[in-house]
Amino acid sequence: MVNDNGFSTSFGAFTLSRWSRTNTPSEQNLQAWDAADELLLEHLAQVSLPESARVLILNDQSGALVTTLAAAKAPGCSVQFATDSYLSTQAAQKNVTANGGDVTQVTWLNSLDRAQGSIDVLLIKLPKNLSLLEDQLYRYRDQLNPHTKIIAAGMVKHMAAGVFKLFEDILGATKTSLAKKKARLIFCELDKTQWLPAPDLNTHYVLENTNYQITNYPNVFSRESLDIGTRFFLQHFPKKMQVEKIADIGCGNGILGLVATGKYPEATVDFYDESYMAVACAEQNFTRAWPDRMASFRTDDGMSNALPDSYQLIVCNPPFHQHNVVGDFVALQMFRDAKSALQQGGEFWLVGNRHLPYKDHIKHLFGNSMVVASNQKFVVLKAIKR
Ligand SMILES: C[S@@+](CC[C@H](N)C(=O)[O-])C[C@H]1O[C@@H](n2cnc3c(N)ncnc32)[C@H](O)[C@@H]1O
Incomplete structure (x- = not known):
């Protein structure tokens, strides 16, 4: 609108x-x-x-x-x-x-x-x-x-x-x-x-504790190194659930979805981002790490085009700005999209700065919210769609 x-x-x-x-x-x-x-x-x-x-x-x-x-x-x-x-x-x-x-x-x-x-x-x-x-x-x-x-x-x-x-x-x-x-x-x-010849503007690193090669295109979030919020999330990543369909919303270079793919051998992962470079980069990183696994890569506003009630697990490290405008409105829209796209009993997991009121937001939306882990800077939260 x-x-x-x-x-x-x-x-x-x-x-x-x-x-x-x-x-x-x-x-x-x-x-x-x-x-x-x-x-x-x-x-x-x-x-x-x-x-x-x-x-x-x-x-x-x-x-x-x-x-x-x-x-x-x-x-x-x-x-x-x-x-x-x-x-x-x-x-x-x-x-x-x-x-x-x-x-x-x-x-x-x-x-x-x-x-x-x-x-x-x-x-x-x-x-x-x-x-x-x-x-x-x-x-x-x-x-x-x-x-x-x-x-x-x-x-x-x-x-x-x-x-x-x-x-x-x-x-x-x-x-x-x-x-x-x-x-x-x-x-x-x-x-x-x-004119000088064009250099390689992509950055590259190996994701710590894995052998995943990560390539970052020029407009991708945290392109020089692993984001510290993402790192904290990975230390407390969801496991031991029955999961067939996972979404990584605001996927950036796709690290969350990539790790989810490794943890859930039976699942397929859909990667969503509004940046064309992010989606292409997530696809490159996924295909290199998992040449035999299926996934989909979608440019979208949040998950506006996702089928309702279709995922058992959604993971997210939400943005706190849209282009030059800072605010939690993008994150909140992602939370609403995640709730709609989850099946009943499905889980939404996210990491955020602990000073942001994400816990209250997801409690308000899902009727429940749980702190999985927190440190001085970040909190990993989970909500279940009832
Ligand atoms: C904090 S970054 C997280 C990236 C990655 N998941 C990670 O943990 O490194 C947030 C991502 O959300 C994406 N984003 C921003 N607004 C969006 C929107 N309206 N819909 C989908 N993705 C969006 C940004 O392009 C960015 O890749």
Whole structure:
């Protein structure tokens, strides 16, 4: 469900909404664009797009940019949209349609796809994660040319140190605009003469106490080493139940589901995440560890597309933010999804920071909650669907 908001640009006025299933006022009232979107569109209107421009848009969180270009029917433009976020794709497609644009006229790509053809205009909303940006600059640079307009936009407070150097090192000369409403643009000119070959941006480690090789794609949670919350969960992992179907919700690199696969030889595991890289990475890690076992890998918002009453065990290390927005609304939605997807008698196990009120939330939802283990930082909780 989405709410409505007026977004006024030099290309016209639009109605934009974030993707949300939670219906909480705090989340519903969040704006679906920021001053960096406004600044970028203002700049584009001033320079005017080249005739029949082939535009590639990256990391457009709720689709403010793609909606504007698709709905304003920029003459002759072809637009490609690439993101690592399933939620962003959902929001953008809704917003394009709601504003009279034609979703079939946009090429929808995920973060692992290559773009199609050569690119005249590359518009980048700066992601929080510099490794993702680095991956994107290397991934698409072959499709740019010295005339490609390369423009990135971000809020100053989210611009990581090192962002300018990445553009300089990977693409070419880089300069910035003055800040306006705490947003800034970055302009870059392609210079192929200085190019270094793309390095391997994935990280790799062996999961402690196992022989599982873990590969982490650039936008995956805790990509340098095992998260300490995940480690605590693994020390107190559920065992000794009759289990045929397990879900790992918010799977990241898939470690929880991987360990579950080892502990339950009769079970199949379904891995869910909203990040395309996470799901692909979980699949790679699973297939390497268990070439003969079955599993499924699903990009989804929580488990919104799971069949009700279908799992005996669901494990989760919930996120405490959705993109740049911090809050427990995502975790709560996952808890509701988990309850719906569990069979009667099925168990939901999670790890969380002990200062977060997850125990109360799951008690309220399931009618029961148990502390399996706790230390100074974390708590492992379990609830049973009655
Ligand atoms: C704290 S990480 C846990 C990753 C992994 N399970 C682990 O323990 O290392 C939370 C994960 O939730 C995912 N996530 C965030 N919002 C989501 C949503 N709405 N639906 C599904 N997954 C989401 C993130 O992409 C991230 O991989």
